[in-house]
Amino acid sequence: MNIRQHGAAAVPIAILAVALTGCAASPQPSPTSTPTDLTVLTPEATGDVDSVTWGLSGNEPTTLDPILVGTIGQNTVVSNLCEGLMQVQPDFSVDLGLAESYDQPSPEVYVFHIRPDVHFWNGQALTADDVAFSLNRNLDPASGAVNGYQYAPVQSIEATGPLDVTVTLSEPNADILAILAGLSGAVSQRSAVEAAGADYGTPAGGLQCTGPYELGQWTSGQGIEIVANDDYWNTDLTPHTSTIHFDAIVNNNTLTSALLSGDLDGAYAVPPAGINALSKGEGTLYFGNSTQYFLFGPVDSSGPASDVRVRQALNLAMDKSSFVDRVLGGAGAPMKGFVPPFAFAGNPASAALLSAYDKLPGNAAPDIDAATKLIEEADLSDTSLTIAITAGDQTALAAATLMQAAGTEIGLDMTIEQLQDTQIFDLFFNPDARKDVDLLATSGYYETPIFLSYTGTFVNPDGLVNFIGYDDPDATAKLHDALTATDPEQSAQSYIAGQDIWQDAFLTVPVATQYERLYLRDGLTGVPATQAYVSYPWAALLGATS
Incomplete structure (x- = not known):
């Protein structure tokens, strides 16, 4: 993965994209036709x-x-x-x-x-x-x-x-x-x-x-x-x-x-x-296809978002199609997991990987009733959640505003907090800073198809962005098998088996993948x-x- 925006060599900055770089794009009305x-x-x-x-x-x-x-x-x-x-x-x-x-x-x-x-x-x-x-x-x-x-x-x-x-x-x-x-x-x-x-x-x-x-x-x-x-x-x-x-x-x-x-x-x-x-x-x-993604990542291991039912509910309540239409100008698609499908496209076993992705449950349109039931089951003692975004990032603000509206509909009190770059960066290395934040609006892209390594940052117990302490030995083993397999088809099957495990945990709330947008003047090609x-x-x- 790679949207390497700033400094630290040990940090996969794809995960810090919204955190460290503000996108100046403002939400606009939906185009007259969706780019398909x-x-x-x-x-x-x-x-x-x-x-x-x-x-x-x-x-x-x-x-x-x-x-x-x-x-x-x-x-x-x-x-x-x-x-x-x-x-x-x-x-x-x-x-x-x-x-x-x-x-x-x-x-x-x-x-x-x-x-x-x-x-x-x-x-x-x-x-x-x-x-x-x-x-x-x-x-x-x-x-x-x-x-x-x-x-x-x-x-x-x-x-x-x-x-x-x-x-x-x-x-x-x-x-x-x-x-x-x-x-x-x-x-x-x-x-x-x-x-x-x-x-x-x-x-x-x-x-x-x-x-x-x-x-x-x-x-x-x-x-x-x-x-x-x-x-x-x-x-x-x-x-x-x-x-x-x-x-x-x-x-x-x-x-x-x-x-x-x-x-x-x-x-x-x-x-x-x-x-x-x-x-x-x-x-x-x-x-064109791209690996650009938008998602919300939980960052507090003890707050409401650490409960899988809350993450499932937010995933069901978020109006992902509205985000694609209103914020991305129609140039994108709702995302089912934290890996954008184009990341699989060039893999020798892409057919199996993409087929498995297509079979993941999706919810481009919100299901408020199902989401509300999950929140009721969670029986939260505190229904307030804070979403952190980078100050001035209008795309992240638009995504967070949609998430805030979704949370309100299902009984959550969600606050958007705009933080400076240094404060966002601190979230990744200072557990105390994460106690005041439940979700981080995140975007990024892969420079090359390294979806296996990227997955490990969420799934492995010591993964860089595994802030909620997710630890499933079966999921970790399947991912390790996929990463160390010498046969692409075998690797894909191990990954797919692991995906069936960590997908249910909703380690992120995926929102959308964004299409690449290229403009050429007349006469160039x-x-x-x-x-x-x-x-x-x-x-x-x-x-x-x-």
Whole structure:
């Protein structure tokens, strides 16, 4: 999982997304029609383009160092510059990247064979030492690697030949290839990193990678430019567009207006509030699957939300369809569990996983009578609950307001408390802070399909966000079997068996998954419409329609 927004290397910030970053999107009336046509890839480009100006939603990146990037805006840029041994594909599957193949002499050992024809932008050849050095940065707590926690199963990463890298795990891990496909697994040139020191990935220190684009002019406050790499190794991803200039725009209304006026040629993550206007613009608005999710997580082990009947009742009472229509502009779907279904899509056993997800009980429309009965059964001595959101986050406020209304209907007294970033962050590490909060409005996304590891943060007794003390040995065992299985189908069956156990516990109150929203001006095409772009070199496919 990954929406890495801020600091701590040991924290999977996907879970802290609402907590640490406010989304400025305001709730809007439902669009005239619900976006239901989902696209994986836009039509293939057949012509070249000299330059494109692309919009980034949010602040300008402060770093492009692959192990430090943590926002959608940063990922949007770096995914075209730096690449790893494995690569996420537009359909969210994982395929080979800088590795032309790999061997697995034992379930715990992977030997990656690096392509011999790869060069950094400065013309120097990629070596196994560069790869091992880059990956080992995630194992160094001093590096500040925001996804370093994902490498906990890794015992060692070594260059075992000029073009061979051996990754040794403490036990088999079904997520490891997906982990290596994320930007934390992207390769930088060792000498460049060591020469730049703390400035690596900044305007002062530059960047040195192997991707289809190389970093061009970057002056803080004036946007970021990337230019086509004429010596790129992968001829299937030879760029159609020579230069791309990224403009970061914080205000959603400004972003929408710039797309409509033609000041921007395209953007991912366009504001839900702009869906109606953009759908009527001269360009094309595409919708694609994503792993973006919204949910409410219980954080107090002794409050009302620690009672499973209260969580079940809130799940039944929440008007999830209203959230999708009114807040997401129709670009989403109610969610049945804490894992968004697109996270399963690229798995070799996706058919079984998605079928099991489809069979989970859903309640897009509220069932107030059933929810009220559960609250009566719980016989609470205190019916007051506090929902924490990040101050200024209008999307979280809209979700919390709907939850508050649902709670009122079933006999609960729910208060919304807007907290500052530091206060929200404190909830994750200070049990005393959690005593005053019952539910945390949470959103995030997965950069790669690591739903197994993500599930563990809720299910395992020591899981990062298992604040209510959930401990079911059968569920833990099934998840461990899924994570350590070497056969994808076996892993899927173990996961499904475990899902049948933890689903009934409602470790979260799931709300919705959000579709990706891509806007392209007339004449541009080629790029993925799914959220896989945060790890895939999408810009290499961007070109003209003729």
